Amino acid sequence: MYQNILDPIIIILICGSLILLSFLEITNPLKVNRRANLWFGLFLLLWSTFWMDELLEIINLKFLSGTFFFIDFIQFLTPIAFYLSVINFISPNFKFQIKDFKFLILPFTFITFLILQYNASYDNINKYKLVLTGLMVFQALLYTIISYRKIIIHQKKILLFSSDTTDINLNWLEYIIILILLICIIITSYTLFVNPLEQNIYINIIFLLAIYAIAYYSLKQKEIFPLNKKQRSEITFISEEDVNDIKKKIVSDEDLVQIKAKLHLLMLDQKPYLDSDLNLIKLAELINTTPHQLSYVINSGFNENFFLFVNKYRIEKAKKLLLEYDFNNLSILGIAFESGFNSKTTFNSTFKKITNQTPSDFKKRSTTL
Incomplete structure (x- = not known):
């Protein structure tokens, strides 16, 4: 149970903010970078599921059949959605090819172990949880690093065709990557050296502020490439x-x-x-x-x-x-x-x-x- 009355309020704010922001990105009122923002909105929606289990507990739906299996799986897809949004920001003509089925290798591996965990005996559950956590961290780091590299290349690329790069350099996406990495470092440090129950509210407040920063930068973006x-x-x-x-x-x-x-x-x-x-x-x-x-x-x-x-x-x-x-x-x-x-x-x-x-x-x- 929550030790601070602010805990559930912050969780609801985080979930609600991410869902609202994902809706704005997907509907894209400014009609800029459409495909990229569709994927970015999906990324935000998937990201919101990391607080969904706590939200379900708050509204007494913790034991809804199959809910947590579904949430665990779609959480794993979050880094992929972010990477695909980056790809579409820097390559508006990007189309899926046969080679892109490589994106499915880790999700297939993850869902296999997820099924094994849900059918495992009580003694073996922790072993599968360790594997699943490792896969989650590995994929998050993998796509974060690849996405960062793609943005750096993009920042060099736009110097070859644009005389003003201020609004199209994707610095805001670079800031998101750095922000997420810093938050992960903070969370890991707190988990190792502080009782997690005592620091939940502080970590969630940091996440909430980060989400507001993401909203500010993502909603003021401009079209990167010519519309023609x-x-x-x-x-x-x-x-x-x-x-x-x-x-x-x-x-x-x-x-x-x-x-x-x-x-x-x-x-x-x-x-x-x-x-x-x-x-x-x-x-x-x-x-x-x-x-x-x-x-x-x-x-x-x-x-x-x-x-x-x-x-x-x-x-x-x-x-x-x-x-x-x-x-x-x-x-x-x-x-x-x-x-x-x-x-x-x-x-x-x-x-x-x-x-x-x-x-x-x-x-x-x-x-x-």
């Missing part, structure tokens, strides 16, 4: 191999020189970098080449990724504006907008990354010379 199917297929040429080997030769040296000169002239004359939504597809259309060829030219010809290539022009524009007397009335945000950035945060971070100083510091040092 043709553009989306053009972007997806960038594979994991392209991220690791972006200089794989796809155009001749002669064409490289010509496209490079044409691109440089375009950036100086038409200033496409002032478009805050500029991406690889738009720029490729302006110089009448394919996104794949343009990506190769930027990476090999300028030794830069698309993000850095475009933002160097923006920063040069910003530096001129910061020093011009006619623009002294503009704020830092105004300078950012005039230079092609769409937020002060992105402008400041990019400016410092390229120049090793903030816009304000640059202006102060330049005016004192």
Whole structure:
């Protein structure tokens, strides 16, 4: 029985919050990253089952026939649902193939041992529980590590086709992974060194706060890839191999020189970098080449990724504006907008990354010379 009146309240809040958030993700009112959010909503729904057994106890349905067998099994599927949501966030054209049946190996193993446990004698139950716990922990760590690696690759990949990565870098998913790992470490530490009955409420409060943080970040996400199917297929040429080997030769040296000169002239004359939504597809259309060829030219010809290539022009524009007397009335945000950035945060971070100083510091040092 619960020693603190807050215990059942926190459990109900956690369960209710996860179920409500899963409903919002699945229905997806903003209509962004639809398939990814469908899987992410399913992940949240499955995650809620980890408190479902306690909730069933609160409402006196603890001994409902077959309930806990079903809950134990779907809990095991939670890491898979999270991984599939990550896959669909970073690869919107992802489709299940025969090789993806590997996802079923661990669940099949788990349900086999689960059936054996439910039919085992009292003396052998603990042995099966140990195996099931081991499988649960192993799968959770496996898919967490793989998901984290996929997100890191995605963060490198978007630098090859987008000039502003702030809203599409999936940092919020990375934070969720780190948060879950930290919580698991805390839970393990408390379980080993503190009486679990005395710390349930503290762990559950941490989980509740984590869920609110997940709600905040997940509900403000934006579409990662272009909605246009043709553009989306053009972007997806960038594979994991392209991220690791972006200089794989796809155009001749002669064409490289010509496209490079044409691109440089375009950036100086038409200033496409002032478009805050500029991406690889738009720029490729302006110089009448394919996104794949343009990506190769930027990476090999300028030794830069698309993000850095475009933002160097923006920063040069910003530096001129910061020093011009006619623009002294503009704020830092105004300078950012005039230079092609769409937020002060992105402008400041990019400016410092390229120049090793903030816009304000640059202006102060330049005016004192």
